[in-house]
Amino acid sequence: MSQIHVTTTINGDTTEYLCNPEDTLLDVLRDTLRMTGTKEGCGTGDCGACSVTVDGRLVCSCLMLGAEAEGKSVETIEGMADGEELHPLQTKFLEHAALQCGICTPGFLVAAKSLLERNPDPTEEETRYWLAGNLCRCTGYDKIIRAVLDTAAEMRQEKSNAA
Amino acid sequence: MPLDSDQDTKPRTSFKYVGTRPIRPDGLEKVTGKAKFGADTFATGMLHGLILRSPHAHARIKSIDTSKAAALPGVKAVVTADDFKIEQEPGEMANVRANIMARGKVLYDGHAVAAVAAVSKSVARAALKLIKVDYEVLPHVTDVDEAMADDAPLLHEGMITEGVEPAPTKPSNIATRYEFGHGDVDAGFAKADVIVEREFKTAATHQGYIEPHACLANLSSDGSGDIWVCTQGHFMIRDSVCSLLGIDFSKVRVQSSEIGGGFGGKTTVFIEPVAAALSIKSGHPVKIVMSREEVFRATGPTASSSSRIKIGATKDGRIVAADGLFKYQGGAFPGSPVEFGAMAAFACYDLENVRAVGYDVVTNRPKQAAYRAPGAPMACYAVDNVIQELADKLGMDGIDFRLKNAADAGTKSSYGPVYPAIGLKTTLEAAKKHPHYSAPIGANQGRGVACGFWFNFGGQTSVSLNISPDGTVNLTTGTPDIGGSRSSYCLMAAEELGIPYEHVRASIVDTGVIGYNDVTDGSRVTFAGGLATINAARNAIKEMCSRAAQMWGIDVEAVKWEDGYAKPSGANAGDHEPLSLAQIAADAPNTGGPIAGHVECNADGAGVSFATHICDVEVDRETGRTSIKRYTVLQDAGKAVHPSYVEGQYQGGAVQGIGWALNEEYIYNDKGLLDNAGFLDYRIPVASDLPMIDTQILEIPNPGHPYGVRGVGETSIVPPLAAVSIAVSKAVGVQLSELPISPPKLLKALS
Numbered sequence A: 001m002s003q004i005h006v007t008t009t010i011n012g013d014t015t016e017y018l019c020n021p022e023d024t025l026l027d028v029l030r031d032t033l034r035m036t037g038t039k040e041g042c043g044t045g046d047c048g049a050c051s052v053t054v055d056g057r058l059v060c061s062c063l064m065l066g067a068e069a070e071g072k073s074v075e076t077i078e079g080m081a082d083g084e085e086l087h088p089l090q091t092k093f094l095e096h097a098a099l100q101c102g103i104c105t106p107g108f109l110v111a112a113k114s115l116l117e118r119n120p121d122p123t124e125e126e127t128r129y130w131l132a133g134n135l136c137r138c139t140g141y142d143k144i145i146r147a148v149l150d151t152a153a154e155m156r157q158e159k160s161n162a163a
Numbered sequence B: 001m002p003l004d005s006d007q008d009t010k011p012r013t014s015f016k017y018v019g020t021r022p023i024r025p026d027g028l029e030k031v032t033g034k035a036k037f038g039a040d041t042f043a044t045g046m047l048h049g050l051i052l053r054s055p056h057a058h059a060r061i062k063s064i065d066t067s068k069a070a071a072l073p074g075v076k077a078v079v080t081a082d083d084f085k086i087e088q089e090p091g092e093m094a095n096v097r098a099n100i101m102a103r104g105k106v107l108y109d110g111h112a113v114a115a116v117a118a119v120s121k122s123v124a125r126a127a128l129k130l131i132k133v134d135y136e137v138l139p140h141v142t143d144v145d146e147a148m149a150d151d152a153p154l155l156h157e158g159m160i161t162e163g164v165e166p167a168p169t170k171p172s173n174i175a176t177r178y179e180f181g182h183g184d185v186d187a188g189f190a191k192a193d194v195i196v197e198r199e200f201k202t203a204a205t206h207q208g209y210i211e212p213h214a215c216l217a218n219l220s221s222d223g224s225g226d227i228w229v230c231t232q233g234h235f236m237i238r239d240s241v242c243s244l245l246g247i248d249f250s251k252v253r254v255q256s257s258e259i260g261g262g263f264g265g266k267t268t269v270f271i272e273p274v275a276a277a278l279s280i281k282s283g284h285p286v287k288i289v290m291s292r293e294e295v296f297r298a299t300g301p302t303a304s305s306s307s308r309i310k311i312g313a314t315k316d317g318r319i320v321a322a323d324g325l326f327k328y329q330g331g332a333f334p335g336s337p338v339e340f341g342a343m344a345a346f347a348c349y350d351l352e353n354v355r356a357v358g359y360d361v362v363t364n365r366p367k368q369a370a371y372r373a374p375g376a377p378m379a380c381y382a383v384d385n386v387i388q389e390l391a392d393k394l395g396m397d398g399i400d401f402r403l404k405n406a407a408d409a410g411t412k413s414s415y416g417p418v419y420p421a422i423g424l425k426t427t428l429e430a431a432k433k434h435p436h437y438s439a440p441i442g443a444n445q446g447r448g449v450a451c452g453f454w455f456n457f458g459g460q461t462s463v464s465l466n467i468s469p470d471g472t473v474n475l476t477t478g479t480p481d482i483g484g485s486r487s488s489y490c491l492m493a494a495e496e497l498g499i500p501y502e503h504v505r506a507s508i509v510d511t512g513v514i515g516y517n518d519v520t521d522g523s524r525v526t527f528a529g530g531l532a533t534i535n536a537a538r539n540a541i542k543e544m545c546s547r548a549a550q551m552w553g554i555d556v557e558a559v560k561w562e563d564g565y566a567k568p569s570g571a572n573a574g575d576h577e578p579l580s581l582a583q584i585a586a587d588a589p590n591t592g593g594p595i596a597g598h599v600e601c602n603a604d605g606a607g608v609s610f611a612t613h614i615c616d617v618e619v620d621r622e623t624g625r626t627s628i629k630r631y632t633v634l635q636d637a638g639k640a641v642h643p644s645y646v647e648g649q650y651q652g653g654a655v656q657g658i659g660w661a662l663n664e665e666y667i668y669n670d671k672g673l674l675d676n677a678g679f680l681d682y683r684i685p686v687a688s689d690l691p692m693i694d695t696q697i698l699e700i701p702n703p704g705h706p707y708g709v710r711g712v713g714e715t716s717i718v719p720p721l722a723a724v725s726i727a728v729s730k731a732v733g734v735q736l737s738e739l740p741i742s743p744p745k746l747l748k749a750l751s
Helices: A025-032 A088-095 A105-118 A124-133 A142-162 B027-032 B067-071 B092-100 B121-130 B185-190 B234-245 B272-282 B292-298 B338-344 B376-394 B398-405 B424-433 B485-497 B525-552 B581-586 B643-662 B720-732 B743-750
Strands: A004-010 A013-019 A051-054 A057-060 A073-075 B047-053 B059-065 B075-080 B112-118 B132-137 B174-182 B194-202 B214-219 B225-229 B252-256 B286-289 B304-313 B319-329 B354-361 B445-454 B459-467 B473-477 B504-508 B559-562 B565-568 B595-603 B609-619 B626-636 B693-698
Touching (some): A013 A025, A025 A051, A051 A105, A057 A105, A088 A105, A088 A142, A105 B027, A124 A142, A142 B643, B047 B121, B047 B272, B047 B292, B067 B075, B067 B121, B075 B272, B092 B234, B112 B121, B112 B272, B174 B338, B185 B304, B185 B319, B194 B376, B214 B272, B225 B272, B234 B252, B234 B272, B319 B338, B319 B376, B338 B354, B338 B376, B376 B398, B376 B445, B376 B643, B398 B424, B398 B445, B424 B445, B424 B626, B424 B693, B445 B720, B459 B525, B473 B485, B473 B525, B485 B504, B485 B525, B525 B559, B525 B565, B525 B581, B525 B595, B609 B643, B609 B720, B626 B643, B626 B720, B643 B693, B720 B743
Parallel strands (some): A004 A073, B047 B286, B225 B252, B319 B354, B473 B504, B626 B693
Antiparallel strands (some): A004 A013, A051 A073, B047 B112, B059 B132, B075 B112, B174 B354, B194 B304, B214 B225, B214 B286, B304 B319, B445 B609, B459 B595, B609 B626
16 A cells, blocks of 8 residues: 655644555654654553644554544654753653653643643642653652643743743 | 763762663664564574473373373474473572473472474474373462462472571471571560551562563583573573583573563573573574463462561551561462561661561462562551551551651661662652642542662673764673663763763674673662763773873873873863764774773672652442542653653553552462463553652762662652552552552452
């Protein structure tokens, strides 16, 4: 079967690729584009390690076909920092030691960023439920939740300082 | 160079860097997606390897026809058991050989049968479908008690139980019998006022690391080349692959990738020898990445268990005898962790009369692999449930009863050795004082307390510490960093050298550039790697003092090292300006060349570790769902090098234990096939299942480490099984005796 030509936007850059009809967006990101920051933990949408946003919506890239990204805007972990400036979530994850092995970290960061874009002042419970689709086996989630809540507080503070 | 004489004999107690919480050196790469894990590398001309797996629990392989697969365009190599010709001495490596590729029989659902390497994943998938395997299906057994029955289907026709005198005449599924203990349990029970005896069962659980196994092998036809792999020990990978394929160890360089969790499950080989064989046969680099389904079906879960515990005490709350029978099935090959389980079962208690008997049993399930404190959680679960029941029967507070019988310095442990300074009583006392223990409990809620123990390990370790010309330091070792150990190394090196933490960089390097290192297991890395780091730093300091002496033209004995400077001492004190590490490093070309410190050692003195956990649960009697309301971990760390990552180990272990207690289990159907090989149906705890996990780090210095460090990684998974179970039993008023306490099981117990 012939490959499909796709034009999409990834982290703000127009990107073209050829993919097989059965290739997931995750396959394309990792194997075709070699953007390996997005991880595969299960391939069935159960672990969230492959979290990306597509047109601002949080998705498991293992559950979406590469061909479906045509004309969309995809954001991945590689686009989270602005040059040498980390996103506040990235900084807080480091400060709180919110990662041990680090394999789930890109997915958590992408998912948490998506949460804070929708809800700048989430409760602990809201944060736990938003992140319930991201599995972490190392940390018991404690430090991850603290890092996200602390980031939210700091971003709110910065916003009110700027206003 | 004069050293503080106490330094070598008594753990140090004041620190500048150790005990602080700096950012980990590998953190930036991990939050930006740059860190390279097992599946994150590619090679030019790389092929994709896939493995064909048994659809049966137990079957004889009558024939395998790979000819059609081999003929498919794009397929470059096919391997079966015939490609692993090197005979192995009976024992673990022979079992590994039969596990990575089935020989004659498939022994479990998912057992590897053949493998292909092809130009793409889709061609490889098509090739697997063309391999014809003719099976004769055999009766199977997956339950430990059923496997021990006289009429059970035999996995290994010639297996005679070891550890029994006289040896049995008939083969069985029981590989080995173990026994530990001392005193006379019968005489002890005769003195008891109260005796509790109960049977328990626990399900097999998987380590559940989020990163599936992955490797990239690039070997030439003479066997030389390199392997990139996510593993807890790349020296182990090298030795196993080379042994199985008959290659000189020195021909293969193995580099560990960043590792996405292991918890013991990545301390053996599964796909690596297969990728290596495919690479040699095809002449191409071959990458194999397991699917999550393969991880569940074919890598190591831990054992399921069936046990019987009997403990007797006098009215005043003193235990007079303890007896335990532990049966663990560890899958299709000998090696369940029942030996450790039987040793650890009663390790928390000071017992005059104790016996623990263990049976290592094989069943038609995947070969077990180590899982965090292997064997201990299920044994301590059974024991601490009975301990609590005894305390309740005696009308004593659970912590008071445990304190009255707790092991302490000088106690002869149930498994043999006499304990040096240990922290169990400290954790129990801290638990009693903790506000959690006295907080009110609501309706349908219960509180459980339990203790846990782990041996900890040292092991073979190599560290090289190279002083760079700018005065920064490269530290290299060969134990994969599974949870922040690089930052611990940097803290200890900075402490010893007297330079800022940021001036030390730690790397995990390949098998070709550093001495041998055992796998990252036994909570050994911060202990043994730290010990080696400290001594490597001391060796470098010795050399730097010698260089300073040369620069000053004085005797080396007249130079001391202080806060990152060589200083003249004794009669020369004040004669020369102190020389910083950076100054000595800059002048190294003129004083003898590069400066380094090395240590190659087999670290001893790991120091056992104890913890006490407090757990509050709330039970929904209508749905059978149990929620964790509050959880507190109190554990001895000896000395917490980086407290944030120590807390992380406590929290992560507790939550894995909570999963084991409440949700997780391998579910086999009547055909012996695994019914829940995915994260949807094998449900590990998620963020919304949990509260914050409170921690208290206690520090009873380990006399076997210069800074008093003990391993902290494993003990934390031991107490939660009992703590949760006791809490649920109290909440519902029924003594539970089976894990997991999943909603259907709890509803059944309540009906």
